[in-house]
Amino acid sequence: xxxxxxxxxxxxxxxxxxxxxxxxxxxxxxxxxxxxxxxxxxxxxxxxxxxxxxxxxxxxxxxxxxxxxxxxxxxxxxxxxxxxxxxxxxxxxxxxxxxxxxxxxxxxxxxxxxxxxxxxxxxxxxxxxxxxxxxxxxxxxxxxxxxxxxxxxxxxxxxxxxxxxxxxxxxxxxxxxxxxxxxxxxxxxxxxxxxxxxxxxxxxxxxxxxxxxxxxxxxxxxxxxxxxxxxxxxxxxxxxxxxxxxxxxxxxxxxxxxxxxxxxxxxxxxxxxxxxxxxx
Amino acid sequence: xxxxxxxxxxxxxxxxxxxxxxxxxxxxxxxxxxxxxxxxxxxxxxxxxxxxxxxxxxxxxxxxxxxxxxxxxxxxxxxxxxxxx
Numbered sequence: 001x002x003x004x005x006x007x008x009x010x011x012x013x014x015x016x017x018x019x020x021x022x023x024x025x026x027x028x029x030x031x032x033x034x035x036x037x038x039x040x041x042x043x044x045x046x047x048x049x050x051x052x053x054x055x056x057x058x059x060x061x062x063x064x065x066x067x068x069x070x071x072x073x074x075x076x077x078x079x080x081x082x083x084x085x086x087x088x089x090x091x092x093x094x095x096x097x098x099x100x101x102x103x104x105x106x107x108x109x110x111x112x113x114x115x116x117x118x119x120x121x122x123x124x125x126x127x128x129x130x131x132x133x134x135x136x137x138x139x140x141x142x143x144x145x146x147x148x149x150x151x152x153x154x155x156x157x158x159x160x161x162x163x164x165x166x167x168x169x170x171x172x173x174x175x176x177x178x179x180x181x182x183x184x185x186x187x188x189x190x191x192x193x194x195x196x197x198x199x200x201x202x203x204x205x206x207x208x209x210x211x212x213x214x215x216x217x218x219x220x221x222x223x224x225x226x227x228x229x230x231x232x233x234x235x236x237x238x239x240x241x242x243x244x245x246x247x248x249x250x251x252x253x254x255x256x257x258x259x260x261x262x263x264x265x266x267x268x269x270x271x272x273x274x275x276x277x278x279x280x
Numbered sequence: 281x282x283x284x285x286x287x288x289x290x291x292x293x294x295x296x297x298x299x300x301x302x303x304x305x306x307x308x309x310x311x312x313x314x315x316x317x318x319x320x321x322x323x324x325x326x327x328x329x330x331x332x333x334x335x336x337x338x339x340x341x342x343x344x345x346x347x348x349x350x351x352x353x354x355x356x357x358x359x360x361x362x363x364x365x
Contacts, residue, residue: 176287212290244294279348
C-alpha cells in the first residue's frame with residue numbers, strides 16, 4: 001500500500017472498517033504482517049471483538065449510545081460463542097467498555113446513530129490519538145496523501161449506500177426469502193435474500209425500482225448489514241444479481257440460521273413506503 | 281379454506297414473471313400439500329394475496345403467481361381495521 005517498512009501506523013475505521021482495524025495488528029502479531037508498527041487503533045461504531053487482545057494501551061473504541069452495531073452485533077457474537085481465527089469473540093469486552101459518546105438527537109433512528117460519529121460533539125474533546133485530555137495533532141502531508149476509498153463522512157444522507165427491502169424485515173421474513181437465486185446456475189450458484197441496492201441512489205429511488213407492494217419498507221446500509229453479519233460469525237456480502245430494478249442478493253447460508261437472521265433484522269429500520277406499487 | 285403460506289414478497293424481484301417463491305423450510309408440512317394450480321393465500325406481516333401455485337421444474341421450486349386484485353392489507357398490531365386493495 002505504499003507504507004514504508006517500519007513506519008508507525010495509526011489505524012482508524014468506522015463500523016466494519018473499525019473491526020478490520022482492530023484485527024490487522026493481531027495478524028501482525030501472528031506473523032502475517034510485520035512491516036509496520038501499529039501505535040494506535042481507533043474504531044468508531046465497531047463490534048467489540050478482538051479476543052487475541054490488542055493491548056488496551058493502543059486501542060480506543062468509540063461508541064455512540066444506542067448504536068446497534070456496537071451493542072447488538074457484539075451481543076450476538078458473544079451469545080453464539082463465535083469461533084473464527086481472525087474474528088473470535090471478545091467476551092471480556094463487556095468488562096472493557098468502549099468510550100461512550102453522545103451522537104446527538106435521533107435516538108429512535110438506529111441507522112442515524114450508527115452514522116452519527118462525524119457529528120459527535122463529544123469527539124471534539126479527544127486528540128488525534130483518541131486521548132482525553134491530549135495534545136497530539138496530526139499534520140497531514142497532502143503531497144503524499146492517497147485515498148483508497150470514498151470518504152463516507154462527506155456523503156449526504158441521500159448518497160449513503162442504502163439497502164432497501166419491501167415489508168418488515170423480520171428474522172422470519174429474511175428466512176422465508178433466503179433461497180437459491182433462480183437464474184444463477186450451479187455451480188457456484190447464489191444463495192441469499194433479495195434487496196434493492198445501488199450506491200448513490202436514494203431510498204425513494206430504490207423503493208420505486210423495487211415496485212414494492214407493502215405499505216412499509218425496511219432500510220439499512222451496506223456497512224451495517226455486513227458488520228452485523230461478521231459480528232454474528234458469518235460472511236455476509238452483497239452481490240449484484242439478475243432481477244428487477246437494482247436487484248442485489250445478500251449472500252447468506254441456506255437455510256438462513258436464526259441467529260444470523262436476528263442479527264441482520266436488527267439493523268433494518270422501517271418507514272412508510274414512499275413509492276408503493278399498486279398496479280396489476 | 282385456502283392454504284395460507286408465509287412468504288417474502290421480495291422474492292418476486294428475481295423472477296421474470298414476478299412470481300413469489302414458496303420456501304419449503306418455512307412450512308414443510310403445508311408444502312407437501314401443494315400441487316400446480318392450487319389456489320393458496322400468500323401472506324407476510326402486512327398483507328395477503330391469493331395466488332396460483334406453480335412448480336418450476338428447472339429449479340425444483342414452488343412458486344405462487346399472485347392475483348393482485350385479491351390483495352388485502354392486514355391489520356397492523358393494535359388496529360382492527362383491515363385495508364383492502
